[in-house]
Amino acid sequence: MPCCKKTANSRFWAGCQRGLHRLARCGLWLLLLLWGSLTYADSISVNKADVRVSEDSYQLAAEFNIRLNSVVEQALSHGVAIYFVSEFSVTRSRWYWLDEEIVKSEHIIKLSYNVLTGQYRISHGALYQNFPTLEDALRVMQRQSSPAIAMDSFKKSGNYLAGARLRLDIDQLPKLLQVNALTSKDWELDSNWYRWVIRPDDIAARQPSEGVR
Numbered sequence: 001m002p003c004c005k006k007t008a009n010s011r012f013w014a015g016c017q018r019g020l021h022r023l024a025r026c027g028l029w030l031l032l033l034l035w036g037s038l039t040y041a042d043s044i045s046v047n048k049a050d051v052r053v054s055e056d057s058y059q060l061a062a063e064f065n066i067r068l069n070s071v072v073e074q075a076l077s078h079g080v081a082i083y084f085v086s087e088f089s090v091t092r093s094r095w096y097w098l099d100e101e102i103v104k105s106e107h108i109i110k111l112s113y114n115v116l117t118g119q120y121r122i123s124h125g126a127l128y129q130n131f132p133t134l135e136d137a138l139r140v141m142q143r144q145s146s147p148a149i150a151m152d153s154f155k156k157s158g159n160y161l162a163g164a165r166l167r168l169d170i171d172q173l174p175k176l177l178q179v180n181a182l183t184s185k186d187w188e189l190d191s192n193w194y195r196w197v198i199r200p201d202d203i204a205a206r207q208p209s210e211g212v213r
Contacts, residue, residue, distance in 0.1 A: 043067050046194035047142075049164045051203055057148040058203065060088045060103070062164035064142045064191055071186035072168075073134065075177065076120075081112040083172035088146035089163040090198070092155075102153055102160065105146050108169070111137060154200040162198050166191045 049062040068076075076082060090103035110123040119130045120137040131137040144166060154160065168189035170181045181187035 043069065043189045044166050044168075044191040046164060046166075046191050049162070049194055049196060051162070051198050052145070053203055054148070057150055058154070059148055060090070060146040060162055060164060062088075062144050062166075062194065064144065064166045066138045066142050066166070068134070068138070068189070069186055071184070072189070076111070076113045076134070077115075079113060079115055080174065080177065081110055081172075083169040084109045084111065084141070085165075085167050085169050086144040087163075087165040087167075087193075088144075089193075090149070090153075091161050091163075092158065093161070099161075103146065103149055107144070107146075108172075109141060109144075111141065157201060158199075160198050160200070161195055163193045163195050164191075165193045 044067070045065045047063040047065050049060070052059040052061050072082060086107040086109060088103060088105045089101070092100040092102055094100055107124070110121075112121050112123070113119070113134075114121065117130075119132060120134050121128050121130050122137055122141055129140070131140070144164070168187060170178060170187055173181055173187075177187075
């Protein structure tokens with residue numbers, strides 16, 4: 001009987017060890033999946049944002065980190081133009097009504113590749129600039145700013161909530177790619193809204209033309 005008890009205990013602990021090994025492997029896969037999703041979510045992220053001050057106006061400015069995945073890069077290399085939307089907003093909270101919208105702006109940026117010249121191009125309406133590499137183009141595109149905001153748009157006292165966002169515009173893709181983009185996360189490139197509080201009385205104390213900090 002003692003021998004049988006010892007054998008049963010050995011089998012029990014051996015089963016526990018196998019279970020722990022399986023659990024460890026599952027945990028490792030979960031960590032890898034989580035790491036992959038976090039990395040993917042940061043395809044576009046906000047590095048820093050602030051308010052620029054000039055003699056008679058304010059301007060929201062943001063610096064983004066942009067990392068394109070292989071699917072988007074391959075589409076670019078085959079001549080597909082990629083459009084991004086740069087967005088800025090400022091709102092003021094009101095206890096007696098809905099938040100007051102002070103500023104809301106959208107700016108479209110076109111990123112394309114010319115197969116014949118081997119150059120990348122950033123276009124803003126009729127204006128454009130060519131770059132020898134994709135990295136050079138993204139380095140310029142990562143800095144975005146809003147149109148000038150008149151100083152009298154703000155009251156001297158109180159807090160305002162500013163926002164900045166950069167996203168890929170799926171609606172501007174060719175029709176066939178739009179269908180694929182709706183079902184694939186490869187085209188979900190969006191920094192989401194980055195919010196920060198601005199105080200006009202603090203901003204007014206700055207030196208004119210101060211840049212993003």
